Amino acid sequence: MELTGAEIAIRCLQEEGVEYLFGYPGGAVLHIYDALFQQEKVKHILVRHEQAAIHAADGYARSSDQVGVALVTSGPGITNAVTGIATAYMDSIPMVVISGQVPSYAIGEDAFQEVDAVGITRPCVKHNFLIKDVKDIAPTIKKAFYLAKSGRPGPVLVDIPKDISNHKTEFVYPESVSIRAYNPVGKGDSNQIKQAAQLLLEAKRPMIYAGGGVVLSGAAAQLTDLVRLLGYPCTNTLMGLGGFPATDDHFVGMLGMHGTYEANMAMQNCDVLVAIGARFDDRVIGNVAHFAELPRKIIHIDIDPSSIAKRVKVDVPIVGELKPVLDELLTVLRASNKKPVAADLAAWWKQIKEWNVKGGGLRYKNSSEVIKPQFVIETLYKITQGDAYVTSDVGQHQMWAAQYYKFDQPRRWINSGGLGTMGFGLPAAMGVQLKHPDATVACVTGEGSIQMNIQELSTCKQFHLPIKVLSLNNRYLGMVRQWQQFFHGDRYSESYMDALPDFVKLAEAYGHVGMRIVNPADVEPALREAFARKKDLVFMDFQTDPKENVFPMVPGGKGLSEIVLSEDL
Amino acid sequence: MRHIISLLMENEAGALSRVAGLFSARGYNIESLTVAPTEDATLSRMTIVTHGSDAVIEQITKQLNKLIDVAAVMDLSEGDHLERELMLVKVRAEGAARDELKRMADIFRGRILDVSSHTYTIELTGTRSKLDSFLQSIDQNLILETVRTGASGIGRGERILKL
Numbered sequence: 001m002e003l004t005g006a007e008i009a010i011r012c013l014q015e016e017g018v019e020y021l022f023g024y025p026g027g028a029v030l031h032i033y034d035a036l037f038q039q040e041k042v043k044h045i046l047v048r049h050e051q052a053a054i055h056a057a058d059g060y061a062r063s064s065d066q067v068g069v070a071l072v073t074s075g076p077g078i079t080n081a082v083t084g085i086a087t088a089y090m091d092s093i094p095m096v097v098i099s100g101q102v103p104s105y106a107i108g109e110d111a112f113q114e115v116d117a118v119g120i121t122r123p124c125v126k127h128n129f130l131i132k133d134v135k136d137i138a139p140t141i142k143k144a145f146y147l148a149k150s151g152r153p154g155p156v157l158v159d160i161p162k163d164i165s166n167h168k169t170e171f172v173y174p175e176s177v178s179i180r181a182y183n184p185v186g187k188g189d190s191n192q193i194k195q196a197a198q199l200l201l202e203a204k205r206p207m208i209y210a211g212g213g214v215v216l217s218g219a220a221a222q223l224t225d226l227v228r229l230l231g232y233p234c235t236n237t238l239m240g241l242g243g244f245p246a247t248d249d250h251f252v253g254m255l256g257m258h259g260t261y262e263a264n265m266a267m268q269n270c271d272v273l274v275a276i277g278a279r280f281d282d283r284v285i286g287n288v289a290h291f292a293e294l295p296r297k298i299i300h301i302d303i304d305p306s307s308i309a310k311r312v313k314v315d316v317p318i319v320g321e322l323k324p325v326l327d328e329l330l331t332v333l334r335a336s337n338k339k340p341v342a343a344d345l346a347a348w349w350k351q352i353k354e355w356n357v358k359g360g361g362l363r364y365k366n367s368s369e370v371i372k373p374q375f376v377i378e379t380l381y382k383i384t385q386g387d388a389y390v391t392s393d394v395g396q397h398q399m400w401a402a403q404y405y406k407f408d409q410p411r412r413w414i415n416s417g418g419l420g421t422m423g424f425g426l427p428a429a430m431g432v433q434l435k436h437p438d439a440t441v442a443c444v445t446g447e448g449s450i451q452m453n454i455q456e457l458s459t460c461k462q463f464h465l466p467i468k469v470l471s472l473n474n475r476y477l478g479m480v481r482q483w484q485q486f487f488h489g490d491r492y493s494e495s496y497m498d499a500l501p502d503f504v505k506l507a508e509a510y511g512h513v514g515m516r517i518v519n520p521a522d523v524e525p526a527l528r529e530a531f532a533r534k535k536d537l538v539f540m541d542f543q544t545d546p547k548e549n550v551f552p553m554v555p556g557g558k559g560l561s562e563i564v565l566s567e568d569l
Numbered sequence: 570m571r572h573i574i575s576l577l578m579e580n581e582a583g584a585l586s587r588v589a590g591l592f593s594a595r596g597y598n599i600e601s602l603t604v605a606p607t608e609d610a611t612l613s614r615m616t617i618v619t620h621g622s623d624a625v626i627e628q629i630t631k632q633l634n635k636l637i638d639v640a641a642v643m644d645l646s647e648g649d650h651l652e653r654e655l656m657l658v659k660v661r662a663e664g665a666a667r668d669e670l671k672r673m674a675d676i677f678r679g680r681i682l683d684v685s686s687h688t689y690t691i692e693l694t695g696t697r698s699k700l701d702s703f704l705q706s707i708d709q710n711l712i713l714e715t716v717r718t719g720a721s722g723i724g725r726g727e728r729i730l731k732l
Contacts, residue, residue: 118583123590123594180640181578181579181640181641304635305631306628306632309624310628
């Protein structure tokens with residue numbers, strides 16, 4: 001039987017086992033929405049802005065190992081989606097976005113709601129396709145899913161002109177897919193792995209540095225085995241948190257611009273560094289030249305060859321999937337007669353413990369007068385017993401959440417690390433809550449970020465998503481204010497949030513529960529009450545200290561050992 | 570340093586813009602770029618001439634390989650290779666210059682493709698420096714138009730870029 005292109009597109013999603021489709025209708029996707037209406041397998045989540053559809057699909061993907069899927073219309077539909085797509089691209093999130101396009105005969109005529117979707121998304125997708133024939137829809141969607149999740153994952157866009165979604169053809173979903181120019185690697189090179197093992201065992205001051213790749217590739221168990229087998233210190237990047245248990249003794253905290261003192265000092269001073277699914281970005285190693293001043297051997301394991309030797313010289317590059325590479329590395333290490341020199345390792349750990357003075361810089365002066373943002377996160381950790389999915393927006397609250405919530409499992413910490421997209425947190429939390437309906441989902445945000453996608457409170461109401469929103473409201477764009485204080489002579493240019501809404505009333509207007517918390521003594525009771533409301537979305541407006549800064553801090557352009565600690569300590 | 574990079578890619582709409590976009594987005598320069606289908610019509614062969622440090626060239630090669638449409642990449646300048654560029658030059662050919670231009674074209678093994686009472690159009694093939702030196706060898710005031718294809722390159726002997 002012949003089906004329309006629209007019906008075929010939906011059938012493809014069914015074949016891929018897509019549970020939720022996040023989207024927003026419009027003229028160019030009317031046929032697809034019609035096909036969606038006439039089936040029940042794929043459930044559609046109607047967002048209030050296309051950017052949120054992409055972030056929700058993204059949150060869904062990050063909290064599971066499945067591809068996030070979104071559907072948007074042409075023109076403003078796809079341009080609104082671009083920020084979300086770029087967010088997913090920077091963090092390598094598997095995603096398929098289907099966009100409507102004006103009819104194929106009208107392309108290039110500046111038709112109503114026409115935009116060159118393939119052109120505008122090209123720099124921020126793993127790949128994209130413009131469908132020109134209804135027969136191509138099924139094979140292209142098959143390819144899109146394969147590309148999105150294989151190799152280094154990423155978003156893939158499929159742009160379908162309106163007329164083609166109404167043309168008919170036989171539906172056959174391809175069983176397999178092969179793209180001759182695309183052959184992602186699996187296993188790593190065995191000789192390189194042996195060399196890496198040798199270097200690791202000879203290390204006097206070893207350091208294991210693991211990033212988001214560990215989370216994405218499901219290699220957290222292998223990483224944990226590796227660290228415990230060797231007894232070496234391990235740090236996680238912002239994207240890698242949860243890839244190694246934060247409560248393990250070998251964990252020295254997050255590294256980078258707002259990482260712990262000991263993690264950054266150990267990165268700088270180690271003699272053998274193994275980077276696993278990480279990319280030495282500017283927020284992680286600071287000034288490259290400063291980092292290169294001290295000699296150290298670097299082993300770099302990554303699925304993407306272009307991540308290796310991009311910013312630092314690498315001695316032992318290993319290109320491959322992290323799981324098989326780490327499995328093989330573990331086998332080689334276990335079979336080796338050689339063991340790390342206990343005395344060297346003990347001296348190194350002693351040094352690291354010395355760097356841990358003042359909690360590695362992760363301490364703050366609590367107050368009985370004003371709510372300290374760190375205290376809110378610590379209390380959140382305490383009452384959720386470390387078991388929540390935590391999404392965040394971007395800014396100071398994001399860093400405090402990363403620093404003070406201890407993630408013991410992968411895929412629990414969901415934030416926009418690469419692109420740094422304000423407005424990510426709430427829609428991402430929707431995707432997480434849909435994927436894990438019984439789980440506790442907390443969205444840590446600020447009064448600046450939340451307003452970038454606050455309309456999604458309406459989506460949360462429609463689909464009964466009991467997310468707990470913790471807004472750390474300091475009446476400033478806090479991270480901007482912090483940089484203005486440190487580097488721009490206290491000139492707080494446009495970083496003050498004036499004329500804020502009454503967030504309690506706003507939450508209530510959307511049909512949710514709102515709370516305003518002003519006193520430190522009320523923080524814990526309020527959180528307990530909010531999290532006890534299993535069925536409600538609770539919006540908590542914490543009035544926090546407007547002057548609090550994020551420490552430690554490696555100032556922009558500085559080296560890791562030039563890290564600055566809080567004067568309060 | 571100057572590098573000449575050869576690649577095979579899917580002969581599909583948009584493939585060229587992916588390559589061009591990669592260069593512009595990352596601030597790499599392109600001295601010249603030529604592309605045309607191969608004996609297998611589903612594949613195009615592209616030759617890109619670019620400049621950069623070893624680290625930059627390594628990134629360029631890796632990023633090119635990462636494009637889904639790109640099937641194979643070779644940095645021809647890493648080994649023995651041949652490089653040719655085609656140039657068409659239209660010159661003002663009057664009076665004494667008419668004979669002189671013919672002579673110069675012969676010396677550079679060029680061919681005169683088109684003759685009018687006042688102009689010659691000369692075809693020349695060679696390396697970039699040969700074409701440059703031809704242009705320097707004739708009276709600059711006589712040059713009316715130059716069209717150059719940019720370099721095409723191929724490895725010597727058994728250095729073969731094929732799927």
